[in-house]
Amino acid sequence: MLQVQHLTFGYTKQPILTDLNFSAQPGESIAVIGESGSGKSTLLKLIYGEYDLDNGSLTWKNEAILGPKYNLVIGYDFMKYVAQEFELMPFITVEENIGKHLSNFYKTHKKERTAELLEVVELTAFAKTKVKLLSGGQKQRVALARALAKAPELILLDEPFSHIDNFKKQSLRRRVFKYLKENTITCIVATHDKEDVLGFADRILVLDHAKIVANNTPEVLYKNPESALVASFFSEFSIINKDIVYAHQLRVVNQSPFKASILNTYFKGAYYLHQADLEGNLVFFEHPSALKIGKTVSLQITTLE
Numbered sequence: 303m304l305q306v307q308h309l310t311f312g313y314t315k316q317p318i319l320t321d322l323n324f325s326a327q328p329g330e331s332i333a334v335i336g337e338s339g340s341g342k343s344t345l346l347k348l349i350y351g352e353y354d355l356d357n358g359s360l361t362w363k364n365e366a367i368l369g370p371k372y373n374l375v376i377g378y379d380f381m382k383y384v385a386q387e388f389e390l391m392p393f394i395t396v397e398e399n400i401g402k403h404l405s406n407f408y409k410t411h412k413k414e415r416t417a418e419l420l421e422v423v424e425l426t427a428f429a430k431t432k433v434k435l436l437s438g439g440q441k442q443r444v445a446l447a448r449a450l451a452k453a454p455e456l457i458l459l460d461e462p463f464s465h466i467d468n469f470k471k472q473s474l475r476r477r478v479f480k481y482l483k484e485n486t487i488t489c490i491v492a493t494h495d496k497e498d499v500l501g502f503a504d505r506i507l508v509l510d511h512a513k514i515v516a517n518n519t520p521e522v523l524y525k526n527p528e529s530a531l532v533a534s535f536f537s538e539f540s541i542i543n544k545d546i547v548y549a550h551q552l553r554v555v556n557q558s559p560f561k562a563s564i565l566n567t568y569f570k571g572a573y574y575l576h577q578a579d580l581e582g583n584l585v586f587f588e589h590p591s592a593l594k595i596g597k598t599v600s601l602q603i604t605t606l607e
């Protein structure tokens with residue numbers, strides 16, 4: 303189990319993370335979210351042992367994870383970190399990169415393992431391609447496969463699908479998270495993308511102002527976002543009478559005391575998102591068809607299912 307206790311750190315005197323406490327069980331997937339600059343990558347780097355903590359402790363299975371002051375070589379065998387910069391070897395092939403740290407002694411095992419991982423990241427067709435010839439998204443997939451090659455117990459993923467097109471992203475995400483669960487690999491994933499979280503993460507940690515401001519399941523946080531920061535991660539929302547109301551909770555009805563005038567309409571595929579003025583308050587709501595700008599509609603708040 304990963305145990306983070308009273309973790310405090312700053313690159314300078316200014317703390318980036320203050321007194322963080324959480325734990326992760328074997329096979330558990332934890333998403334770390336927060337605004338840009340809130341310290342998500344820093345947290346992953348600290349867990350990896352890249353920096354020394356100013357205060358607190360990090361342990362894996364009750365053994366301390368130490369920073370460079372106490373550990374000559376950064377990192378541990380049980381853990382892999384896939385950074386935003388992939389640090390691959392450009393002049394060798396995809397399969398050579400993935401197999402780089404697998405023993406040549408067990409040649410058949412190495413071959414099978416590489417083939418399995420190529421399939422997980424959907425790069426079988428590129429096995430013999432030199433990494434320098436790949437696109438950014440393909441390189442990101444090689445980095446993922448390479449991190450998984452030596453079967454880590456803990457994997458740290460920083461925006462793991464950020465360079466991958468939407469077309470591929472959905473299936474890749476399913477494959478990778480399924481692989482992690484099946485192999486009981488604990489995963490800490492820093493992300494801006496709610497699709498990396500909903501349906502995959504067991505828990506979400508929300509970082510804000512150097513603290514963990516929420517630590518709960520995606521479902522609980524979605525239904526009870528408590529702050530605009532959390533709500534904004536899930537969907538467009540409005541604040542009405544101090545309550546957070548998601549755009550899909552506001553409906554156009556024939557009659558209601560809430561009269562809103564349409565300001566803008568955005569095509570979103572299955573619906574149109576509308577921006578409207580509700581008695582001086584800017585609100586967002588969804589509607590199956592585009593409503594005319596300037597039109598007045600009656601809105602009703604529905605409860606979250």
Ligand SMILES: Nc1ncnc2c1ncn2[C@@H]1O[C@H](COP(=O)(O)OP(=O)(O)OP(=O)(O)O)[C@@H](O)[C@H]1O
Binds near residue numbers: 313318341342344345
């Ligand atoms: N090597 C460094 N030296 C000094 N300051 C740093 C360093 N790396 C990050 N920072 C600062 O630490 C803060 C947190 O950065 P971090 O990269 O952890 O945020 P993040 O939440 O991962 O952001 P993003 O979502 O944009 O990737 C930022 O203010 C950043 O400028």
